[in-house]
Amino acid sequence: MDINEFKNTLFEKAKEAGFEDYEMYGAITQNFSVNIFKGEIEKYRKSTSGGVSFRGRKDGKTGYFYTEDISAEAADIAVKQALENARVMSSEEDEEIFEGSKSYPDIKTYDPTLDNFSDDKKIELAKDMEKRAYAFSDKIELVTSSTVATGGGEVFICNSKGLDLSYKSNVIMALVSVLASDGDKKKTGGEIAASMDYKDIDPQKVVDKACHEAIDHLNSASMKGYTGRVIFKNEAFIDLLQTFSSSFYGELAQKGLSLLKGKEGSQIASEAITIVDDPLLEKGYASVPFDSEGVASYNKTVVENGVLKTLLYNLKSARKAGTHSTGNGFKGSYKGSVSTSGTNFYIKKGSSSYDELVKSLKDGVVITELSGLHAGANPITGDFSLLCQGFLVENGKVTRPVDQIICAGNFFKVLSDTQAVGSDLEFSVSGIGSPSLLVDNISISGQ
């Protein structure tokens, strides 16, 4: 049956089962990716897929079910399971089926010209990047992967309160990872570029970054441990911010799983730090007109000169906090339930260039890459202890690459101990952004 027929069947059954409000959220995606290895296509993927999520409210409780099988039988199971799921839910977790915002921002998340960028051109681009990577230097022993991927899709929400929304998006991504060697030591490097406009993808830039990352770190060695000032390079701090971004979710604060609980209005970071969540950012990787609950997106300052202005809320956590949703009620996919997520969530750039930060560090280490964040960082406590690599700075100059060191600290202390913010703001493809930061009181263990 087609998706509209399915919706009608589902909504009929939901009404019959006694649900007071109900909603269907769905997503359809088309994905393509090609991976080149040694001049030949190694992997080629293409797919069209989708699924829907049902949620319904009954007796002040909300129940969920999702399905990729769009059939009458699945609609039956959906309503039955959702009803059972609702029954065991805590009534404190009751969700709102939203009737809609007054207006929705008009932002561009879909570029039709990308649809005309043929599969053959994507293959060509991936082959070209691989060639450029091998040409970059003799030290590039292996281009472990050169990939071009595109994704496109449509998200739709319709509910018993009359909401009927949808938006389309698409993106092209180019990714290169390399292995560099100078006979003895080996180092890996990788870079990814993304945009909805294929003309933004500069293959040489992607390759340069990946190759530099690998080659510049050859001849790395550990260093003597110390406690004091370090620079987190933008790309490294993006990963750290991503790991701890959930601390800014009202939902987690309410559950006692964030140390920012009750801190709205107080100084939680150095004055140099301003953090914004901007879903309307032009060409932002996480730009979106409305969240998964149908709440219109808007730009908000989360931390202003070190003061926590607001946490990020969905409808439910906003209700509990006595405030309004910040339009951050997202689900990971139709398989999940609504939780919270930042969009283009980033630290605003400061005035110091990266070179000025290095000069002002004088002696210490620039951390360019952190590993094992899923394990070595505790998003609740803020503690982290992570394997990292970077560069040694002596007398205001970068002198050599460093690896096999561990940097340890606490994310919240890092925010307070930030002495300077760079002007080199960068974003990861997930929308998290950061400039390089000069931070005090970090513990480095090495030799």
Add this chain to the structure above:
Amino acid sequence: MINKKIITEILEIPLAAGADFSEVFIERRNNISLSLLNGKTQSANSGIDSGLGLRIINGDMVIYSYTNDLSEKSLIRLAKETAQAVKGGEVSHIMPFINKDIENKHKALIMPFGVSKSVIYDKLKSGCMAALDYDESVTEVTTGLSSYEQDILIYNSQGLEAKDKRVRTRLTVNAVANGGGEKQTGYFGPGAMQGFEFAENFDFDALCRNASESAVKMLSAGYAPGGKFPVVIDGGFGGVLFHEACGHGLEAIAIAKNTSVFAGKLGEMVASPKVTAIDDGTVPFSWGSLNIDDEGEKTTKNILIENGRLKNYMVDNFYGKKLGLKSTGACRRQSYMLAPVPRMTNTYIAGGNDKRDDIISSVDYGIYCKNMGGGSVSPATGEFNFAVNEAYMIRNGKIAEPVRGASLIGRGDEILKQIEMVSPKESLACGMCGASSGSIPVCVGQPMIKVSEMTVGGKA
């Protein structure tokens, strides 16, 4: 279900274009999950995954596509569109299907959609309360259950027809202890290749109290010292060391692409003679087990390293062919959305002869890692790092005060040679492992081991 005539047609289309091999993987999976915070349900979700993945091999190229529209029209279109990527070659035909008769060694009793949600709720609530009651510093306890029933059907152009049912159930507990403005957590997540009966028979309250105990102990702990020391790693989840540091490097994909430090080393001593390591997909009812892998091969008990000597890798058919090695039944994927690659199942260091007491007493100054956290590794360089959730100092041969915030770093190939002592009887622990074919259930494991020297990251 899709009839065989259509399947035959889907498999024929790529062969007619010149492909060497074609395969369909049909999956239907019923999922349930429930999670509670301090006795109240935070989320209750369930759902159906349903789709078909088509894998085509054309020389060195792997072509993969999938859909969840299982109508004839959609599937034929998928096959035709996907076959366009085939670069030509000799035209062949599929062989008649021979049904692989697979005995289900892990028969499950209670299927996810057959369990009453209120029964699950009671079990999880009881665990929450047990953990909260353990100590007043324990303020937040999350407990969860997830269970799924995955039915798969695999057909390939070489005449393979195989089906399997995998039912898995997992319990999780995360306890947070609060004190002095800081928080510490204790976590466990046991699971099995079983239905809800696994949870029914499990002493979950005791496990939840253990999670609280771990969190409370770490609350009073000082930071671990940084530097190089002897490290003793306990059994069970301690096996994450081998999984991360060596296991990924022993997957045939890394060997074939020469991105592993273990490439070309079969038959060589790669570890201390104390080390025997095994990947065993057949362990009855174990979380990481399967009857057949995701290309239809029977799982095996695969000795990877025997007394320090490298014997084999985790091998599938595609990379196996390149390496001249036979499948070890370890080709896996998260779902129909991903092409399968060689992966781990239940991977562990086998028991040795050193007594646990002797291991501890052999260390003058070092760290005892009771519960490991997760970690990661770069297969190309073998560099790994992982977190320690619960650690203690060892002073003068005795376990001393707890320490927190420790992480272990090193290189897989080097650490294997520094395993100095291995206690008898390994134990397994569950985890989810992520790689190119997605997130899959695996077990890690080992007995207590001693590494002569490792870099420990803590507070200097």
